[in-house]
Amino acid sequence: MGATLFRKIWDAHAVRTLPNGQTQLFVGLHLVHEVTSPQAFEMLRARGLGVAFPDRTVATVDHIVPTLSQARPFADAAADEMLARLSRSCAEHGIRLFDLGDERQGIVHVIGPELGLTQPGMTIACGDSHTSTHGAFGAVAFGIGTSQVRDVLASQCLALDPLKVRRIDLTGRLAPGVAAKDVILALLARLGVTGGNGFAYEYGGEAVDAMSMDERMTLCNMSIEGGARVGYVNPDETTFAYLSGRPFAPQGEAFERAVAWWKTLASDGDAVYDDRITLDASSLEPVVTWGINPGQSVPVSGHVPHETDADGPERASLSEALAYMGLDGGERIEGTRIDVAFIGSCTNGRLSDLREAAKIAKGRKVSPHVRALVVPGSVAVKTAAEHEGLDVIFRDAGFEWRNAGCSMCLAMNPDRLNGREVCASSSNRNFPGRQGSPTGRTLLMSPAMVAAAAVAGEVVDVRRLL
Amino acid sequence: MSAIRAVSGRALPLRGDDIDTDRIIPARFLVAVTFEGLGEHAFEDDRAALSGAHAFDRPEFRGASILLVNRNFGCGSSREHAPQALQRRGIRAIVGESFSEIFAGNALVLGLPCVTASYEVVEKLQSLAEAQPDIAFTLDLESETVTAGDLTASVALKGATRDALLAGTWDSTGALLARFDEVRAVAAKLPYVGGFQASTGR
Numbered sequence: 001m002g003a004t005l006f007r008k009i010w011d012a013h014a015v016r017t018l019p020n021g022q023t024q025l026f027v028g029l030h031l032v033h034e035v036t037s038p039q040a041f042e043m044l045r046a047r048g049l050g051v052a053f054p055d056r057t058v059a060t061v062d063h064i065v066p067t068l069s070q071a072r073p074f075a076d077a078a079a080d081e082m083l084a085r086l087s088r089s090c091a092e093h094g095i096r097l098f099d100l101g102d103e104r105q106g107i108v109h110v111i112g113p114e115l116g117l118t119q120p121g122m123t124i125a126c127g128d129s130h131t132s133t134h135g136a137f138g139a140v141a142f143g144i145g146t147s148q149v150r151d152v153l154a155s156q157c158l159a160l161d162p163l164k165v166r167r168i169d170l171t172g173r174l175a176p177g178v179a180a181k182d183v184i185l186a187l188l189a190r191l192g193v194t195g196g197n198g199f200a201y202e203y204g205g206e207a208v209d210a211m212s213m214d215e216r217m218t219l220c221n222m223s224i225e226g227g228a229r230v231g232y233v234n235p236d237e238t239t240f241a242y243l244s245g246r247p248f249a250p251q252g253e254a255f256e257r258a259v260a261w262w263k264t265l266a267s268d269g270d271a272v273y274d275d276r277i278t279l280d281a282s283s284l285e286p287v288v289t290w291g292i293n294p295g296q297s298v299p300v301s302g303h304v305p306h307e308t309d310a311d312g313p314e315r316a317s318l319s320e321a322l323a324y325m326g327l328d329g330g331e332r333i334e335g336t337r338i339d340v341a342f343i344g345s346c347t348n349g350r351l352s353d354l355r356e357a358a359k360i361a362k363g364r365k366v367s368p369h370v371r372a373l374v375v376p377g378s379v380a381v382k383t384a385a386e387h388e389g390l391d392v393i394f395r396d397a398g399f400e401w402r403n404a405g406c407s408m409c410l411a412m413n414p415d416r417l418n419g420r421e422v423c424a425s426s427s428n429r430n431f432p433g434r435q436g437s438p439t440g441r442t443l444l445m446s447p448a449m450v451a452a453a454a455v456a457g458e459v460v461d462v463r464r465l466l
Numbered sequence: 467m468s469a470i471r472a473v474s475g476r477a478l479p480l481r482g483d484d485i486d487t488d489r490i491i492p493a494r495f496l497v498a499v500t501f502e503g504l505g506e507h508a509f510e511d512d513r514a515a516l517s518g519a520h521a522f523d524r525p526e527f528r529g530a531s532i533l534l535v536n537r538n539f540g541c542g543s544s545r546e547h548a549p550q551a552l553q554r555r556g557i558r559a560i561v562g563e564s565f566s567e568i569f570a571g572n573a574l575v576l577g578l579p580c581v582t583a584s585y586e587v588v589e590k591l592q593s594l595a596e597a598q599p600d601i602a603f604t605l606d607l608e609s610e611t612v613t614a615g616d617l618t619a620s621v622a623l624k625g626a627t628r629d630a631l632l633a634g635t636w637d638s639t640g641a642l643l644a645r646f647d648e649v650r651a652v653a654a655k656l657p658y659v660g661g662f663q664a665s666t667g668r
Contacts, residue, residue: 015652018641020633021626026652028659036545038499047639052646053653064497078497085499119658129544129568145546145572148638155642157649161626193484194538194564227541229567254662261657293484293541313536313585317483410543412493431486431542436494438511 002268004165005234006200009140009265013123015157022159028122028139030152031108032059032095034086035412036127040149041089051093053156058117059090060098062107064412067375067402070100079413093153106378106404109133109346113217114380116246120235120262125152130346130428132223135232136216137239138265140200142229163200163230164274167267170207172282177463179356179446180215181348181426183207184222185287185297187279193295196228199275202267203233207281213242214352221347222428225294234266288333288459289430289444291321296430297444300461304331324432325441326420334459336443340423341372341454342435343399343447345409348426349377351384353447357426358390360451360465366398367457373400373415375407399454411436424453469634470577473559474604475531477614479592480521485535486542487569491551493543504547505554522555526599534592535562539580540569549573559605561612561621563588574627574636579607581621590617607631 003011015024030053037059044050051057064079073080083100090097098104104111109130112118120138124131129143148158170183201223208216216233223231233239240259243249250258289297290304298304306329310318322329343349343357354376366372374394376382382404385391391401408415409427416436417423423435423442430442443459452462495507513520521527533552539562540548549572552560560573560580570580583591594601594614603614605621607628612619630636642649653659 012656013652015648016645018638020630020635020641024642024649026649026656028656035496039501039546042500049639049643052649056659076497082497082499121656122658127544127546129542131544143544143568145544145549145568145575147546147572147575151639151642154639155646155649156653157642159638159642161624193541197564197567224568225542227538227566250658250662253664257662257664258658261662293486313483316481320482410488410493412497429486429488429542431488433492433511434488438492438515 001272002270004202004267004271004273005138005232005265006140006163006165006202006230009121009123010162018159022161024157025123025160027125027152027156027158028056029117029124030057030156031112031124031126032057032149033063033108033128034061034082035063036146037149038082038085039146040153043150044153049154051095051153054094056156057095057153059086059095060105060108060111061086061100063406063410065100065405066413067405067407067415070403103379106380107346107349107406109221110349110377110381113137113213114246114378116243116249119243119249120239121265125158129224130221132229132231133217133221133346135220135230136213138232138235138262140230140232143224164198165202166199166275166277167202167204167273169205169278170203170281171205171278172207172280173210174207174281174284177448177466178284178286179448180211180218181446182284182287183281184219185289185294185444186284188222188226188295189297190279191226193225193293194227196223196226199228200230200232201228203231208233209236212352213238214350217350218347222294225428235262286446286449286462288449290325290327290333292324292430292432294428294430294444296321298333300334300459302333304329304333306330334461336459337422338370338424338443338453338458339421340417341370341450342408342423342425342427343373343450344375344377344407345427346377347428348447349375349381351381353426354381354385354390357447357451358393360448360462361397361399361455362393364397364455366454370454370457372398372454373402373408375402376404378404397455408435410434424450424459426450470579470631471608472604472606473532473579474602475558476527476529476599476601477532477534477591477595477603478521478527478530479534479595481536481592483537484541485539487540487545487548488542490540490548491545496545496547501547501550504551508551508555529556531556531558532603532605533557533560534588534595535560536588537563539565541566544568546572549576549578553578561588561591561605574630575638577631577636579623579631581605581623583619583621587619590619
């Protein structure tokens with residue numbers, strides 16, 4: 001009987017069974033950022049502990065960095081203090097830090113892969129729920145809280161319970177204008193935002209085989225929105241080709257040895273899964289969220305549900321979402337007026353995302369009533385995009401071209417919604433208040449769909465603009 | 467750390483599914499190098515929107531220590547700031563239909579139990595707390611029950627979680643460091659830790 005990639009990696013990293021029955025799991029790569037780590041370093045200090053494997057720990061800054069002027073000190077003194085604190089902690093413990101001003105700085109889930117730090121077969125942890133992104137490489141990667149960041153710093157280990165594995169087969173090929181973002185939004189609509197509790201999601205099938213690494217990262221990134229702490233894709237030639245030559249990937253003969261090992265990790269053909277579902281990817285159209293969790297979405301040709309479409313406790317959720325979004329129910333999603341357009345985030349802030357959005361923006365103008373931002377996921381993405389002239393295309397169309405960071409995905413920096421503004425966003429969460437205004441409203445969609453909404457001033461089907 | 471066998475106190479019913487950690491503690495309060503002071507900002511935006519009618523603002527629930535929630539509580543961001551804020555506001559245990567895994571794990575490390583119960587049980591408990599805010603609730607982790615007045619209902623929690631709370635061993639750092647030679651041994655066997663050098667290859 002075969003094993004899943006999840007099981008193989010878990011077994012290779014299991015240190016022992018702890019007295020409470022949990023598994024002590026070795027963490028191959030620990031990624032650290034400025035928001036969830038200062039308290040962890042403080043806890044170490046209070047207990048007189050050091051960092052066990054500083055060379056398996058990498059830090060950067062992303063959540064709170066301004067995307068306009070990045071001159072220090074920042075206008076926000078508390079934010080500036082957080083960066084200073086991280087810089088001191090990293091220096092004290094010998095941790096590599098890609099700080100502001102470094103060409104390798106960027107959103108932690110963008111730079112890990114692009115530097116080749118993220119590799120198949122690793123266990124990866126980071127104090128951020130979107131760590132699931134790294135599963136795109138055939139790694140087991142999960143988000144953790146600050147006390148667990150302390151644990152990993154102190155011991156390079158976590159105390160965890162194993163997950164069940166749900167295989168998600170995506171059959172067929174995506175139609176033009178349909179993106180990985182649409183696939184994951186459609187899956188969340190089908191499986192629900194709690195359907196993944198206790199599971200790791202393994203994505204596979206023809207549509208996934210055909211996806212680029214950027215697209216696979218988008219897919220894995222939002223696994224957590226379905227309750228699945230881990231999402232992954234088995235490593236293949238696409239994975240190896242992406243990693244070849246990256247600065248922190250093995251080089252030369254070591255790379256050949258790495259590939260040989262990586263190939264052994266993919267789930268066996270006869271692997272047994274705890275659950276299995278199939279989705280016909282070729283039937284999908286662009287998807288847009290209308291509500292206040294990422295599972296509340298409809299195809300772009302669809303209509304917002306009516307309150308009466310659900311019973312019992314479901315109805316309360318539905319009516320809460322409709323009320324927050326200012327919807328009656330039954331409206332067509334296409335034609336929903338927007339105020340802000342945001343392209344960026346660890347979900348969709350990579351070079352290919354900016355390319356898809358630029359194709360739509362090229363030769364068009366942002367609607368006069370729309371404020372539109374493009375925030376590259378990393379300095380490297382920004383540089384590469386500028387090399388291709390994407391910045392010029394966006395600027396000519398009336399988009400703002402910013403520096404790298406998390407920005408308006410969670411509004412911990414100055415980029416945020418005002419009042420009840422409606423934002424077409426390529427990010428990952430449409431929770432109430434998520435984008436910085438307690439009453440702000442978010443419509444999640446692919447980067448190309450955001451660009452289309454920006455020029456139309458309202459939600460439109462990007463396929464008509466291709 | 468001392469063992470937690472039971473939590474007693476008045477209850478605070480907070481209705482709604484999918485209450486995410488951005489709502490529990492909005493991101494702007496995470497721009498700080500300490501968890502101190504987070505308690506006063508718990509649910510700040512939700513409370514402002516309801517101008518005094520939010521469960522955390524209602525005088526009859528002031529001082530309550532057992533939070534009663536619905537489905538998928540604590541979903542979204544992995545920020546430990548969320549359970550930190552609730553604990554610093556006086557919450558000592560949470561009873562709900564279901565929790566996000568990351569939230570429940572973060573809460574456990576703080577010694578804040580998250581236990582689950584059916585929709586019907588949670589509904590009964592919430593209604594009881596709303597009708598009689600002064601009634602005392604007791605969550606007994608050993609027997610996995612909640613009692614309030616004449617009502618006794620069963621709740622559930624993972625065996626490992628229950629054991630950790632009952633034994634007072636929910637702080638994992640010590641256990642993870644206890645046999646560090648074994649950690650080194652596992653690391654040494656992983657080909658990538660050695661940079662895929664020929665001698666460490668499989």
